[in-house]
Amino acid sequence: MPELRLLVGERIRVIRKAKGLTQLQLAELSNLDDAYIGAVERGERNFTIDTLEKIHTALQVDVTHLFRNDDVKSKDEIARQQATDEFIAVISNLKSEQIEIVKRINKELVQAFSHPL
Template identity: 35%
Template sequence: MAEILNLVGSKIRDYRKAKGLSQDQLAELCGFHFSYIGGVERGERNISLENLAKIAETLKVEPKVFFDFNHSFVQPPSDKKEAALQEVLTLLQAKELRHIQMTKKLLMEIFKTFPRQ
């Protein structure tokens, strides 16, 4: 059980830092005691679903992101181009190497048809 607490806590820490918030600031925004967030992030606290939802809402993410252990944390995109690139990367990460290489070849052929910039 401790493993999932550490994994979820680590995800919360990543998203908190990406938003530029301290543990104290996040705790205050969520209505928690200042030491609570630190305990959650270190995997020392068994966070309730209600509190997880408060943290997710404050960080403006879906609660499910805290349970995506198959992918490393990726900084939330700051603009539309970065968001589109992140979507493509996410799609490719789930594919086999040969499919990624095939996709690369297809993209190279498609890009040849675009006007030069």
């Protein structure tokens, strides 16, 4: 099985789960069959660019997120990227004013962690 197809399929799965979506929900959002989504996530389907665009649009993420390779990263880097995926999922449906509030809270948290207890 081609490595890139496996990588993209796994990234779709990770992002879908971070957003709290089932395969069925992603299928509905992307106008694809849920069995097809499962096959894409397992790297079993040689999907088209058009299909990838439907999935990327349904997930509401930058397309570059679908091509990131976590295999060459440390545990800390992978944890950071997973947290980033979850953060993006949380804010994806917020209004700009709400996003600004989340950003301020995030800054406060970062400052709190920079000062030892």
